[in-house]
Amino acid sequence: MNPFQLLQPETLEEALSLLNTDDPSVRPVAGGTALMLMMKSKVFTPHTLVSLQRLKPSLSGIRLDDAGDLHLGPLASLRDVERSPVVAEFTPVITQAMQTLSNVRVRNVATVGGHLAHGDPHMDLPPILMALDARVRISGQAGEREVALPEFLTGYYTTVLNPSELITDVVVPALPNGLSGTYLKYTALSADDWPMCGVAAFVRMQGGVVAEARVAVSAATERPVRLTGVESFLRGRRPAAEAFEEAAELAAAGVHPLADIRGSSGYKREIVKVCVRRALEQALAARTRNGGVAHE
Amino acid sequence: MAELQTIRFRLNGRPVELAVQPYETLVEALRRGFQMYSVRESCGQGLCGCCTVNVDGRAVSGCLYLAVLVDGCDVQTVEGLGTLNQLSPVQEAFVECEGFQCGFCTPGMIMMATQLLQENPDPTDEEIKHYMSGNLCRCAAYPEIIAAVHRAAEKLRAQTAAGNTPATAIMAQR
Numbered sequence: 001m002n003p004f005q006l007l008q009p010e011t012l013e014e015a016l017s018l019l020n021t022d023d024p025s026v027r028p029v030a031g032g033t034a035l036m037l038m039m040k041s042k043v044f045t046p047h048t049l050v051s052l053q054r055l056k057p058s059l060s061g062i063r064l065d066d067a068g069d070l071h072l073g074p075l076a077s078l079r080d081v082e083r084s085p086v087v088a089e090f091t092p093v094i095t096q097a098m099q100t101l102s103n104v105r106v107r108n109v110a111t112v113g114g115h116l117a118h119g120d121p122h123m124d125l126p127p128i129l130m131a132l133d134a135r136v137r138i139s140g141q142a143g144e145r146e147v148a149l150p151e152f153l154t155g156y157y158t159t160v161l162n163p164s165e166l167i168t169d170v171v172v173p174a175l176p177n178g179l180s181g182t183y184l185k186y187t188a189l190s191a192d193d194w195p196m197c198g199v200a201a202f203v204r205m206q207g208g209v210v211a212e213a214r215v216a217v218s219a220a221t222e223r224p225v226r227l228t229g230v231e232s233f234l235r236g237r238r239p240a241a242e243a244f245e246e247a248a249e250l251a252a253a254g255v256h257p258l259a260d261i262r263g264s265s266g267y268k269r270e271i272v273k274v275c276v277r278r279a280l281e282q283a284l285a286a287r288t289r290n291g292g293v294a295h296e
Numbered sequence: 297m298a299e300l301q302t303i304r305f306r307l308n309g310r311p312v313e314l315a316v317q318p319y320e321t322l323v324e325a326l327r328r329g330f331q332m333y334s335v336r337e338s339c340g341q342g343l344c345g346c347c348t349v350n351v352d353g354r355a356v357s358g359c360l361y362l363a364v365l366v367d368g369c370d371v372q373t374v375e376g377l378g379t380l381n382q383l384s385p386v387q388e389a390f391v392e393c394e395g396f397q398c399g400f401c402t403p404g405m406i407m408m409a410t411q412l413l414q415e416n417p418d419p420t421d422e423e424i425k426h427y428m429s430g431n432l433c434r435c436a437a438y439p440e441i442i443a444a445v446h447r448a449a450e451k452l453r454a455q456t457a458a459g460n461t462p463a464t465a466i467m468a469q470r
Contacts, residue, residue, distance in 0.1 A: 005299070006318035006364055036321075036360040037341055049318075053365055079354070103430020104408070106342050108354040109361065192343075192429055 001036075002045040010054050012139065012168065018050045019164040020141045028052055028166060030075060030114040033106050052113075052166070059113075059168065062086050068174030074113025074167040078125075082107060091132070091175060093200070097124045097183045102192060113167040119157040119223070122194035126153060127218035128183050129172060130226055131200040137169035144168070149224075156222040156258075179204045179212070182282040184275050185219070188262040195219040196262040197271045201279035203239070205287065210234045215247075215276060220257040220268040227251050230276070239284050248277035303367040307332075308376025316363045323347040323358035326373065334374040334403035338432075345431030348404035349373055355411045374403040377410065378468030385451035386410045386444075386466065395444030397435035405431050409445045410466050413452055417462070419445065 006029075009015040019028060025047040029035050038044035052059075052075060060073040062084045070090045072081060081087055082098035101107060101124045115123050116136060130149040137146050140162060152160050161167070181202030185195040198218040204211045213234035218224035230251045237243045257268035300315040307330060314329040326332040326349065338346035340359045347358035350372035378384035383391065386406050396402045405428070412419060412427045419427065424445045433441060455465035 001319045003317065004319050006301075006362065008364075032362065033342060033357075033360050036362075039319075040340060051362075051365065099426075103342070103345070104411075104427060105345065105348060105355050105357045105430055106360075109356050 001039045002042065004039075004046045004049055006049050006051055008051045008054050012055055012059070012166070015050055015052060015055060015166060016139060016141055016164065019166070021164070023048070024163065026050065027163070028117075030111040030117075031077065031109040032114075033110045034114065034118050034120065060111075064090070070172040070174075072112045072170040072172070074111060074116075074170065076112050078107040078110050078112065078115065079104065081112060090172070091181070093128055093181050093183050093202075094125070097128055097185075100124075100185065100192075112170055116152070116170065117159060117161055117167055119153060119155070119159045121153075121156060121221060121223050122198075122219045124183065124185065124195070124198060124218075126224040127198050127200040127216040129170065130224050131181070131202050131214040131216040132172050132175065134170055134172045136167055137171060138165050139168045140165035146171075150226055153223045176204060176212070178206075178287075179214075180283055180286040181214070182279055182286050184279040184282060186271055186275055194262075197268060197275050198224075199272070199275045199279040201276070201283040203234075203280065203283045203287075205239070205284075209236050209238055210243075211236075213247075213280070215251065215279070217251065217255055217272055217276070220272050221255050222258055225255065227254055227276075229254055234280075239280075244277050244280045247280060248273045251276040301364050301367075303364055305366045305368060306370045308372055314363075318362070318364050320363045321359055322349055322351075322356070322361040322363045322366060322371075325363035326358065326371075332373045332375060336400065336403070338400070343430065343432070344401070345404040345408055345428075346401050348407040348431070350407060350411065355408055372407075374406050377406065377466070382468040384410070384466060384468045385455060386413065386448040387468075389448035389451055390441075390444045393440050393444035393447050395437055395441040396433070397437050401431060401433045405433065405441055409441075409448060412445065413449055414462055414466060417453060417456070418449055 027046050029049045030052045056075040060075040088095045134149050135146050136152045179202050183200045186197040187193045188196040197220040200216045202214040213231045215227040215230050230247050252269045252273035257265045259265045302315045304313040316325050323335050323337045326335045335358050336346040337359045338344045342357035342360045348355050349358040352369050378387050386409050408431050424442050452465045
């Protein structure tokens with residue numbers, strides 16, 4: 001790795017002031033699992049890193065607020081999320097998605113905030129959080145703002161974060177009663193590889209028809225996307241095989257997969273179709289077992 | 297330019313200090329400063345588990361962890377579990393079940409199995425495979441490794457039945 005200096009602020013204010021510089025090589029680091037790989041391969045050669053580790057006690061809480069909204073502290077580790085009874089009670093879809101993400105050591109260190117700020121489209125939480133209408137709270141010298149996930153993730157490894165801003169909270173609104181879901185990921189190489197396609201699907205039934213559907217696709221696309229066209233297509237329909245089949249066709253037609261070592265664009269489009277159909281079936285079936293995750 | 301930073305931490309229960317570069321990884325520092333040669337960099341990407349080290353009770357990949365960040369922490373390597381003459385129950389189980397061939401991945405396997413058994417004293421085959429999926433054995437001694445984890449679980453249960461706490465049971469009994 002290239003030589004760099006590491007600053008270890010004790011407070012959020014101190015961290016924000018250290019990041020408030022015109023020097024583009026000054027960057028924050030949380031768990032560092034992704035950044036270390038980028039530094040080792042010299043994709044990223046910082047002169048100064050601002051470690052957020054000492055902020056962990058104040059920014060790693062996982063709790064429900066009075067309105068029933070879930071708050072994930074940005075410095076909570078993915079393992080903290082995986083083992084949190086609060087999260088499991090809120091939705092087992094998040095808990096189970098964490099269990100199939102990389103390995104225990106990475107989850108012990110990688111953080112929720114880093115997972116989002118990295119902007120890597122292969123991450124597992126973003127499509128789930130996006131389907132759950134999560135918002136990211138951001139602090140900077142100029143003050144605070146809150147951004148919904150679709151606006152937060154602006155593209156391939158890019159987010160709406162300014163270099164001098166930090167995530168201070170991730171808020172998932174209380175789920176409507178009866179919403180069941182799944183996160184389905186397809187890995188083209190080894191089982192613990194980054195996914196080639198990830199689909200988060202949630203459904204809420206009323207009177208035998210779909211009252212609400214939420215579908216987000218990640219990994220195959222340059223950033224996670226909510227498939228609002230698919231969602232409105234499903235609304236009011238009976239959850240029959242033909243409807244899910246048609247929804248899956250719509251999903252495949254609406255995404256623009258990137259070709260890479262995990263597959264060509266056309267192949268990924270086909271996988272998106274299969275995964276969306278299966279995810280919808282599983283989301284519906286999950287009504288009886290309160291959510292779940294499938295790994296293909 | 298970066299300056300050396302002196303870090304103080306507990307290594308296998310003993311207070312130590314070391315001057316490290318801010319960009320030095322934990323595996324580099326433990327080998328350079330303390331001859332902890334059980335901690336091995338193999339893939340360098342957090343995938344293989346050969347550099348598994350415990351920091352404040354949590355297994356981490358030493359190759360992806362900056363050494364400066366263990367300042368003030370409790371660090372444990374396989375050297376802290378037992379010695380050649382007095383192996384820990386997990387180490388004994390790996391020997392008895394021949395849970396290795398070349399042995400390169402073994403320290404990481406033992407660190408990870410030790411943590412697994414602290415969290416789950418009686419894991420199934422599936423739970424062992426899932427928990428240890430981030431530890432690779434290129435000799436493919438996987439069936440023996442799984443048998444060793446089961447054997448270690450039995451030993452630890454016997455220890456706790458005899459009145460040892462789970463935290464002391466995992467250490468070599470002196």
